[in-house]
Amino acid sequence: MEDKRIDEELTYLILLAERLRSAVEEADSFKVECTNIGNYADILAEKLRLLVRFTCSAQLLYERPVRRIVAEVFKNLDRALTLVRKCKRRSVLRRVVTIIGAADFRKVQNLLEASVGDVKWLESILGFGSGAAGEDVGIDLALPPIASNDPILAWIWSSIASIHVRPLPEKMEAANQLEQLAQDNDRNKQIIVEEGGVPPLLKLLKETVSPEAQIAGVTALLHLANDQDRVTTIVNEQGVPIVVKVLADSPMRVQTLTATLVAKMAEHDSVAQNDLARENAIRPLVTLLSFETFSDDQMVQLGKHSIHSIVQINKEMEKFSINGSKNNHHYRPYMTSFSSFHSEGSTRGGNRKERENEKPEVKLKLKISCAEALWMLARGNVSNSKKITETKGLLCLAKLVDSEEGELKFNCLMTIKEIAAAAESSADLRRAAFKTNSPAAKAIIDQLLRVIKESDSPKSQIPAIRSIGSLARTFPARETRVIGPLVAQLNNSTSQEVATEAAIALGKFTCPDNFLRDAHSKAVVEFNGVPPLMRLLRGNERAQLHGLILLCYLVLHSGNNEAFEQGRVLTALEGADRTVVAQHPKLRELVSKAIYHINLYHTSGPSQRFSYVP
Known part of the structure; x- marks a missing residue:
């Protein structure tokens, strides 16, 4: 049932206090005690009248404490009224049955005193009334009795x-x-x-x-x-x-x-x-993230062009390639896309000059927060990831990964990782944002590969590797430049986690779901990926699991290759059932297929451990 209006509840409380006063006047016994109770009833009635006038005139009222205190005052007044009514002269039988003691009055008086304190506290926090009534009650306004236990x-x-x-x-x-x-x-x-x-x-x-x-x-x-x-x-x-x-x-x-x-x-x-x-x-997040990321001269110059001119400039500039080196200044193809964002965002929140004159640490904190917000908005969300790419956010993220370090770079990499993961599950997003001829996509790939190759921080390398793995289906067969850095990380001696992530990413290039699995598998072998992969099989459980999966994919999809015989791959596969396969039974069929396949090319003695008939 919907609550009554607060003024209605207060009006009823005033009527209840007046009934209590009337009952006090009619009492025939315990006159002194009833008079004390009547005094509290008068104080409460006066305070409540002030409160009801305040609630009727206030434009905004914080009702939570009012309603809680009103409910408590109602209970106490009702209990007092019940007690005082028992003091009225009645039949001898009723007086015998109804036994009243001084303790009952003390208890009720304490409850009414608490109610006066609660209402007086409301007066202090809501700012109604003069505070003159009830000053002699001696209530501590810092804490209302109703909240004494909490x-x-x-x-x-x-x-x-x-x-x-x-x-x-x-x-x-x-x-x-x-x-x-x-x-x-x-x-x-x-x-x-x-x-x-x-x-x-x-x-x-x-x-x-x-x-x-x-x-x-x-x-x-x-x-x-x-x-x-x-x-x-x-x-x-x-x-x-x-x-x-x-x-x-x-x-x-x-x-x-x-x-x-x-x-x-x-x-x-x-x-x-x-x-x-x-x-x-x-x-606005992309706008703020791109603030001062690109030169103002470029923004102003491009902002002066007509829409037709901008279209023509974009067409011409799309011919340029985007270099991923530290000193590149060729992010022009999307400058016009950012010009409207930049001019809009720079004029908001105060004077443009004031924003530019902010301390560098203030600007850095803002970009860190914006990059984190984009990361969380993109996480597990295809629609939001698509919106980020539609604002040309990819180019801004690529530029910041190139030029920044620390938390800002990490947040940008994590945002890219989430967008790439969304693209992995959405063919539409892959086609829209990661086309092979897209300058923004090329800029992202360049920066991810640079991080994988040049960074010595697993915290940066892991999201970059995962991003490349998520985008495995977007790379043509000739795009072997992404395979080499991943294979190199299989050999990472300082971080087994990075090596394992490289194996997982390469597994997405070579798995049955990838249409170009054969070409990618051959590229992995040609980049000498088998020896470090064999070493990974001696790592922890996670490394063994993903190393074994990748090894099976290479055997199945790269054809006959001496690297398998030289690397004693068959022996490793045959021994897999004693370790990894025993803990992951679903791998048994994959390993069986790989052993059967490798025995087709190497006749040095077929394995009897597994029997697989295709």
Whole structure:
């Protein structure tokens, strides 16, 4: 059943307090005790009248503590009324049956005193009334009696109420208090959300006149957005449009935190992930990520051309190849695509000059946050990955992988990895974004191969290797330049994990699902991939598993090759059942096929361990 309006509930409480006063006047016994109870009834009635007038006139009312306290006051007044009515003169039999003691009055008086304290505390946090009534009751306003067993609840109520009704500086202070409470534990976060803390924080985030207020709001929301249910609450409170607007229109410091909030929401809730993309969060993220990535002269020059001229320039510039070296300046084919993003994003959130004069560390933090947000939006999501490629985000990511280091480079690589994984499962995305003649795709591949070959950090190499593996079906047979670096990593002596990832990626080139498996398998063998692969079979369980799968694919798809005999591949396959195959029975058929196949070309003695008839 829908709750009554708060003013209706308060009006009923006032009537109940007046009934209690009438019952006190009619009492024939325990006169002193009843008079004390009547005094509390008068104080409550006066306070409640002030409160009901306030609720009727207030444009915005934080109802959660009001409703909780109203329910408690109702119970206490009703209990007091029941007790006082027993003091009215009745038949002898009724007086014998009804036994009342002083302890009953003390208990009820304490309950009414607590109710006065609760209502007085409401007065202090909501800012209604003069505070004159009931001053002699001696209530500590810092903590209402209703929350004496759980002080956190009162602090949260007070902070949320302050964000609703106090001046802006006090709103910011209250948001900071909620942030500190949220940092302590998940229970506090849950209470903040359950008690209605999300809407006022979102409203604070919209305070465009004060970046400090926006920062206070978004920081508190960041600490709440680490759980699917809480993120769902932010979404349900219409938080997504607010977050996207702030992301596009605010100063850099606010944009940085808002982009981090986008990343957290997308990470923990798939509905938020889709809603953020639907509200076009990807566009400002790519805009901010590309800020100062390309030279302003190029942007201004291209921005002056007519649409027809831009089309012609693009056609001409597409003839250029994109070099993946550190010093390349040939990312021109998509400059025009970024010009509109760049000019739009640079004029938002304040003066363009102010944005350019921001400290380098502020700009770097913003790009790190935007790259992380794109990563989380793309993760496991084909539609969002497609939207990133449609904003020409691939070229920007390639440029940043080329020029940056550390966290920004890692976040860009992880974004590319997610887009590549989406392309692996979507033929449409592969065709649209990773065509062999696409300059953006070529730029991405160049940078991934450079990272694989030149980086000494597994943290960077692994996402680059996985990306190449996901794109295995996009490479023509002649594109052997991607095979060599992967084969080289099979021989990685410093990180078995990198070597294993290289084996997994090569497995996608040589597996039955790849139409060009034969050509790719021959290329792996020609790049001398068998010896390091045999060493990988002596690694940990994961390395053995994927090394064995790749070895079987090479045997089945590369034809007759002396490398198998020289590498004692047959012996390795025959011994596989004692280790890997025993733990992964589904491999038995694959290994059996490989042994049968290799025996077709090497007649030095067919194996009796497996028998396979095609």
